[in-house]
Amino acid sequence: MILLADGGSTKCDWILLDDVGEIVFKTRTKGLNPAVFEKSLLERRIRENVEISSYRDKIDIVHFYGAGCGTAKPAAMLKKVFEDFFVTSEIVVKEDMVAAVYAATTEPGIVCILGTGSNSCYFDGDDIHMSVDSLGYILMDEASGNHFGKRLIRDYYYKRMPQDIASEFEKSFDLSSDTIKENLYKKENPNTYLASFAEFIFTSERNGYFYKIITEGIQEFIENRVLCFPESQNVPIHFIGSIAHFSEDIIRAAVWPYHLTVGNIVRRPIDGIIDYYRKEVIKKKN
Known part of the structure; x- marks a missing residue:
């Protein structure tokens, strides 16, 4: 399963897709901008979400697109937060401009x-x-x-x-x-x-x-x-x-x-991200 996230400073939208591109759940956390938030706050905001926590051992890949992830140091810090939480998952962190595109x-x-x-x-x-x-x-x-x-x-x-x-x-x-x-x-x-x-x-x-x-x-x-x-x-x-x-x-x-x-x-880039990944899933299966 693939966990997708579009994160800003105010809020972060999360979508879990199964192996055929169907939505398992949609959820939202508070913002996860690593350029302005401390590591402990980022950890707490992820940990407190019930849906994410309950599925974290079943997720194969986490793709996070977020504000503050365009420079190396904050992106690396957020990636470490995810690696510590999603211990069995591959982690990819990219800036929010990628999701916008x-x-x-x-x-x-x-x-x-x-x-x-x-x-x-x-x-x-x-x-x-x-x-x-x-x-x-x-x-x-x-x-x-x-x-x-x-x-x-x-x-x-x-x-x-x-x-x-x-x-x-x-x-x-x-x-x-x-x-x-x-x-x-x-x-x-x-x-x-x-x-x-x-x-x-x-x-x-x-x-x-x-x-x-x-x-x-x-x-x-x-x-x-x-x-x-x-x-x-x-x-x-x-x-x-x-x-x-x-x-x-x-x-x-x-x-x-x-x-x-x-x-x-x-209005909401997460919808475009879902379409993009569904196409990727279909392309790989064919």
Whole structure:
């Protein structure tokens, strides 16, 4: 059996497929980003899941695609966590861009992730090419959940947020400066904490203020993480993640001045991963 996972900083979706590609179970854990979480926390989040724990001795291969796995040190740390837990399984750990490509296309294109964090790559039909290494939520991650969360908090404190929206924002979150600073500077997972504020934009009724925030974030992402690829003028631009899903109209409007073509917009990459592995299973059996 093959255990597949698409992991971000906020959540991780898991699918167990049997030998003919049928789903044994679907489950979810909290995020497993090895670039921002301690080893002990990663171990605990896996161990606490009942479905995964009950099947761990029956799993032949674990394929994990996750945020924070694009550089050697955190990927190696997460692989060791899995090797210690899935003691009889082959372990493969790859960055989340690989899963995004599987979910989006089999043809050349630019593939973008807009989730808790953000990233992009050029897929030439065979291999993935990154423009720059991602430096994470403090320096990069344009148009991500933590990007929009930071924007909301700053606008609230600088009193740039319209008063009626600010009143609703106050009802939804504890906005005291002590609470915010404690979560950002003393507690674990500050990127996930910031991203939690972004839900306010996407679960509230769309208005001019939200439209402006999303548009500016998407434009910044396009300028920094799409136009950096010379191929962007000639291939479709695919988007993966919940923020992309809820911002489809803004994405289509934002790319128009740059003469870019929007390709597929996929909310949950795990569905594309299942299709990819089912094809692999069928191909090997035939």
